[in-house]
Amino acid sequence: MLEANTYDGPSETTPLLIAHGLFGSARNWGVVAKRLSEDRTVRAVDMRNHGESPWFDAHRYPQMADDLAKVIPEQADVLGHSMGGKAAMVLALAHQEKVRKLIVADIAPVAYSHTQTPLIDAMRDLDLDQVETRGDADRQLQAHIDDAGVRAFLLQSLDVKARRWRLNLDVLADEMDSIIGFPHVSGTFDGPTLFLSGANSDYVQPAHRATIRQLFPMARFAKIPGAGHWLHAEKPREFEAAVSAFLNA
Template structure:
């Protein structure tokens, strides 16, 4: 079973389940999850091979959707970012009975050409035996990951005290083609769906819309100005407002 971090309490409104992206964790979503829990229970999960959830040899979207289904009791609204968004889409397509409304943050149901292997190689390059503090790890990573924000994000998954990554880097590397892909899947989810993307990101393109609507005929699209792929971290207030509006009204207002 996935590790679940719960915020708030059950109300008459459907709980919100949050599925993070690659190299992320439930803890990355703590601030937004806590704020959204003023109106409903919000449950953020650690995906398999991430955070405090079990490590598995496989990392397919079918597996991840099954994991999410097992974490749901009753109907939930579901929010997924990037890898978590793909898992949430597969959940909605295979178990529509579990999903009331779906929010897909900055990802499409398509195969992407980029790979995240350089990030895995960067984390593998860390000499864990020489790390006493997070600052030590940050200095080691600087030569291979120049962006301060990316290093800070990756290092959230480093358990400094135990000198280990909370990421199953071997399985993620082995399954990278599946992570950047999308399963050949039939089916439709007829409920309300919001594809929310950053205006500076190219993950959700206009040419993806026919594919999206073939699976999600009631999809609506919105962009957060000035945000990139990490829209929830870059523009948290605007992201939160868009989520609230969609969950309340079914579309972004």
């Protein structure tokens, strides 16, 4: 069973399940989840091979969708970002009865070519024996990763005290083709679906809309101005407002 952080809200409202992206964790979503819990109970999970959840040899979307289904007692609204968005889409297609409304944050049900293996290589190359503080780790990562924001994001998954990553780096590397891909799925999810993207991101293209509407006939599209792929971190208030408006409609 996946580990989850729960933020209690009004029990008469459908609960919301949040699935994070690659290298993320439930903890990344704490501020957003807490604000959204004003209207409903929110559960943010650690996906398999991430955070405090169990490690497995497989990291593919059908298994991730089954993981999510197991933490939904009856029915939930589901929000997934990037990798978590793909898992949420497969959940909605394979377990339609579990999902009332679906929000897919900045990802489409297609295969991408942007491998994240270089980031895994950078994390593997970190000499954990030389890490006493997060700053020590950051200085080592600078040799491989120029972007301070990316380094800070990755380091949220480093347990400095235990000198270990809370990421199953070997399996994530082995399964990278599956992570950036999308499985062959049949059927449709006929519930309300919002594809919410960052206006500065190129992850959801106009060319993807035919595929999206084939799988999600009730899909709607919205963009958050000034946001990129990490729209929930870059424009949290606007993101929360868009999510709440859709769920409360």
